[in-house]
Amino acid sequence: xxxxxxxxxxxxxxxGAAPKHDSRREIIEAAAQCFMLKGLxxxxxxxxxxxxxATKGRVYHHFRSKNAIYFAVYRxxxxxxxxxxxxxxxxxxxxxxxxxxxxxxxxxxxxxTLPYQRSIRLGVEVYLRGSTTEAERAxxxxxxxxxxxxxxxxxxxxxxxxAQGELDVPNIEIASRALMGALNGLVxxxxxxPDQSEGERDALxxxxxxxxxxxxxx
Amino acid sequence: xxxxxxxxxxxxxxxGAAPKHDSRREIIEAAAQCFMLKGLxxxxxxxxxxxxxATKGRVYHHFRSKNAIYFAVYRxxxxxxxxxxxxxxxxxxxxxxxxxxxxxxxxxxxxxTLPYQRSIRLGVEVYLRGSTTEAERAxxxxxxxxxxxxxxxxxxxxxxxxAQGELDVPNIEIASRALMGALNGLVxxxxxxPDQSEGERDALxxxxxxxxxxxxxx
DNA sequence: AGTAACATACTACTCGGAATGTTGGACCGT
DNA sequence: ACGGTCCAACATTCCGAGTAGTATGTTACT
Numbered sequence: 001x002x003x004x005x006x007x008x009x010x011x012x013x014x015x016g017a018a019p020k021h022d023s024r025r026e027i028i029e030a031a032a033q034c035f036m037l038k039g040l041x042x043x044x045x046x047x048x049x050x051x052x053x054a055t056k057g058r059v060y061h062h063f064r065s066k067n068a069i070y071f072a073v074y075r076x077x078x079x080x081x082x083x084x085x086x087x088x089x090x091x092x093x094x095x096x097x098x099x100x101x102x103x104x105x106x107x108x109x110x111x112x113t114l115p116y117q118r119s120i121r122l123g124v125e126v127y128l129r130g131s132t133t134e135a136e137r138a139x140x141x142x143x144x145x146x147x148x149x150x151x152x153x154x155x156x157x158x159x160x161x162x163a164q165g166e167l168d169v170p171n172i173e174i175a176s177r178a179l180m181g182a183l184n185g186l187v188x189x190x191x192x193x194p195d196q197s198e199g200e201r202d203a204l205x206x207x208x209x210x211x212x213x214x215x216x217x218x
Numbered sequence: 219x220x221x222x223x224x225x226x227x228x229x230x231x232x233x234g235a236a237p238k239h240d241s242r243r244e245i246i247e248a249a250a251q252c253f254m255l256k257g258l259x260x261x262x263x264x265x266x267x268x269x270x271x272a273t274k275g276r277v278y279h280h281f282r283s284k285n286a287i288y289f290a291v292y293r294x295x296x297x298x299x300x301x302x303x304x305x306x307x308x309x310x311x312x313x314x315x316x317x318x319x320x321x322x323x324x325x326x327x328x329x330x331t332l333p334y335q336r337s338i339r340l341g342v343e344v345y346l347r348g349s350t351t352e353a354e355r356a357x358x359x360x361x362x363x364x365x366x367x368x369x370x371x372x373x374x375x376x377x378x379x380x381a382q383g384e385l386d387v388p389n390i391e392i393a394s395r396a397l398m399g400a401l402n403g404l405v406x407x408x409x410x411x412p413d414q415s416e417g418e419r420d421a422l423x424x425x426x427x428x429x430x431x432x433x434x435x436x
Numbered sequence: 437a438g439t440a441a442c443a444t445a446c447t448a449c450t451c452g453g454a455a456t457g458t459t460g461g462a463c464c465g466t
Numbered sequence: 467a468c469g470g471t472c473c474a475a476c477a478t479t480c481c482g483a484g485t486a487g488t489a490t491g492t493t494a495c496t
Contacts, residue, residue, distance in 0.1 A: 041259035185399020215433025
């Protein structure tokens, strides 16, 4: 009970004005790489340190535990999503085109920040069961809330589109789930190819956005 | 190099006519439960045995390793999918309704065999990197092929639908990915509620199938 | 009495986390 | 300018818990 809950390495409250040395950010990046390649459990602290050419000492100086790193990766992943999609919701276009723009932006984020997005895929719920301390569970609940808030952005657009008669969505909850599933599934099958151009990636995102919004019917 | 590749516990070649004592099947079922609840790595062999009220001795008598169990779970999960969807492809309906029937059946399987489907979610590719022996990699390649074959069922219907002018799919590959992503994503957010009726589950599957096929546009 | 189907007991090893050691630079007082 | 000291940012070393896999009983059925 004597544990101080509001810890930097867990809640990441302090956001210093100075860039500091972004050693912390480097660790998160390395962790995302390792998590993507080997999975959350198989990736060891030494693996993460090795990517940086360092040792565990550096990692544990900035993060209290492996879970704390995972939380940071999750946060960053969601932040990337918010940064890309939030500006679009205030756009003054039709709901249907706005929805497609958001889907397109999301698909782009999935590709551009693949290690992060792949790391957080199917981890939270499982983690919730295994987490021991109450502090960790609190953070996890917050992360889930974060994800819900993000998905609500899409639900809002769907609702507005239905209200305006532009969209035909019998069940908004189901439709949003299907939408997010189709978009997030991108990280499962998308492979980074160094030879593929920016335009090709964008075309892929555009095609996927079209598919999830318009379905398969004529 | 002296390892005998074609091992029962890996390839599951022998399918005895007799039900045997389906102790093996029980182990697979228990493993699927544990994998779903705690994840592939966190779930221990003792956990699996505990579910059965047994010990590791029983598990290791039927399976050579933990990976072998995972392979068996994967096989079974795919088998459930094939059993539900394969009969539908020979139906004599329109491509669009056939596609929706397949999607509906798949959604049902996701719910009815949730532990299996949730266990195999995002595991194969990661496992491929970590697997050491060549025999394991061979099995994993086979499992991936199995999944590709299954997804090809949907691609075929999409192709036929486009050829007949029923469907409007600019990119079949992308569309099939979106389709599978939306359907498989069900296992991420679907929660088993004991109080929900058969009809409710079916309505959910139907709504999801409608969403993935028809999209959001009017 | 032989073997399938387990249970029991044990080992070897990985890996998270902690304790401790090292260093380079910032910030002093003089 | 300069020796001192204080601390952040690491590196090194170590430990112990947990766990996959093994080796060895035990039993019941054929």
